[in-house]
Amino acid sequence: MKKIVIITGVLTLTILVGYFFQHKNQRKLTLVEKSDFLQAFATEIGQLWRNADLEGDQLCKKALNVDDSYYQCHPDYFKCLIDKNLIDFRMKKKKVSLKISSSYKSIQRPTHIEYLFPLKVNGLYDLKLRLKDSCREVFLPQRYYPFLANQRDVTIEWDNFNKKVFVDRNLSRVWEVRQWATKVKNNIVLKKLKELPASDIAINLEIVEMQKYCSYQGKHILSAKVYDAMSLHPEDISSPEVKLFRAPYFPWSRKNTKTNIFKIQKKQDITLTEKQSENLCKRVYAKNCTSVPFQSYSSLSSTWMGARETLGGVMEYVTNTVHPKENIILSSKYYPWSSHVHRVGIRGYWDGEGRSMNNFDFGKYPIQVFPNSLDIGFRCMRFK
Template sequence: MLMEMFDFSGKKKIIVGFILLALGGLSSYFAVFYYKTSNRNSQEKVPSVVWELVLDRVSRVWSGDFSLQDEYFSEACSELSLTQGLDNSLIPKSLKACHPYLFRCFFEGRKSSVKHKTEFFNYEVLFKAGESKRRGASNLEVDIKVGEDKKSFELTSFCRQVELPQGVYWADNKAKKEERLWHTSGIRYFIDKHLVRNLDVKLWLAKKEDLKRLEGLKEKYGAKKGKDLFSPSVDLLPEEMKAFCSDRRQEVLSSRVKAAITFHHGRKSFSDILTFPPSFNTPPHPFGLRLQESPAHLAAKGAPYEKKEACLKIKASECHNSDDNDHLLYGMGWLGVSELLGGPAEYVVNLEFPRKNLHPSSYYHAMSSRVHEAGVRVFWSGRGHRRIDFNFFTTPFFENSVDHYDVGFRCMKKILRSNVL
């Protein structure tokens, strides 16, 4: 029957034969074309495993795992005098992490390669000129080119922030304990892990035109270099702090969120935060469930404490400018946020009590001072950094004879998670 189907005669044979030949050829071509494009991966222009090696490298650098003394990096960032006299081992990885400017210094124009088996594959990270056009984008968008293959990626700021778990927390000290509680209520709070650094303010000032007292600040920050760039920024006034955070689509940390993260969460485990209220005996420090876990508590009681360990928790006056004990990062609490007690005093926004906008715990107070506790608040007029600009009411004032007091700050972001709870 099959043979009868093809029983043509004479000219028809030739025509049919020709048509079938053409169709056969065309369909084979398309089949091969599909197969080739579909099988691009297994055809291996750039093997997937090479992409994995490149992305490993890129994500490590983005996570801060690189040396500031890297030759290419120091030259690329030379106008900031970033690495002048800098010992890379003194700068914690987390201060270099998720930093678009540092990442760009490391990779822009740099020709790198990875080795797979016996072959070297070149790769390059390409940056887009200008700010991202996508509204709301706070991540860095780059193209990564491996050989002839190019793909687009976004680098998220996951390592700079941490989210406050949903639940009820302590706010500032008040007479009635019940009035101190507040709930996140479906609002997601993303809190910066560190205080804002001099480097970030320096970069921000370079782009800013419309602030008062700008020239003085620009000059001051222009002179900062080396390790100082990784120290907290302590010279801004509240209006400038708010402008800085707002330009990053964030806001200055609020007083109640600061209290929430500086008190311990007060529950048996992290996962209990959503379902249980904090204990009324929650210690006023972020280091653990026992009062004794705070060196300030031990010092106040006259109990012995280990200085090195204490300074890693609270940067009090005994720790400041002391060779062994002056750590760039200290005071990490239960949420993974650092620099909560000691260090420069911290400005916070307080909508309920506007005259309680400063957490005074600082390196101007000895370890035994009662300011090194969560929820303590005093007033800063925000007009300057002199004694006259602060009102501590009955709280012990800064113990320092010089008439200038550092005030640091950090940013946070609020996102509304609708239709929740």
């Protein structure tokens, strides 16, 4: 009897061991290998990444005078959320702990920038999280557009039907240009930006440096034609086939007369309340705004298609094939609201050789006191 039990036991054991080795690939999956975890984690992390509105995240929002959208798709903000243990992601009601196992890496793909975060989940499992920048570019809707020339005297018509054009939502920032300059080891650019806060607009770059920065990302410097398209409020947004090029002056309104800045420019008797002034400074940071700091990424400055920072602040360099002598947006902090430079389509000329008075032609809009160095920013656009 004992013999039978032993033989049966050995046989069963052999079968079980055989079964184990046959199915050894079907091992128990770890938490981070399970698709329900990955799907739930991707959904929640994606929302945090692109919205940057986590409760209690003030610990990670340290930049001065920026709109909250500055933190959207910002790798340092996201890293801070993890470092400070602010992400409350739960699986089956249990909080999942997240740690960054080594520093994040930025990777430039032809169509986007991606950040690779090597995570340690629950202190045990390695997970490579890839976050793509989905916040920086906005689509230029396909429709007929006016392109203004000769200080708005001439309108050239064009269209972008069946073309996928994307523009940078904001002017390029110091941290973004630094990221590129560090990658390509451009020490000259790094030196130029050394003293500037990360959230500031990247100024003082040569045209060729701007070109290289945009080109590295598969983009081009914004053209004057596309600047007008993204800034001029269409007569009827819902009808792209309508060719009506009324071209209002200001990006945030279809009717000039409804705006305070138009009333100021028309020398109408208007006194702005403190709140109205503050809001206008967030739309057009002009000479009148010196008592308040410039607000980066201001959502109030948004145009009809979502681009921001089109008027006021620093001047913006644009390429202009048809009228090369109109390559900088004059609307900036150097002019008061009453100046007509604060209108879409008013441009001046910069030869790109330097930043002294001789390098500029402001036409009928001279700057009364020329600064030591004129601040010129830029942004990129993408054809897809």
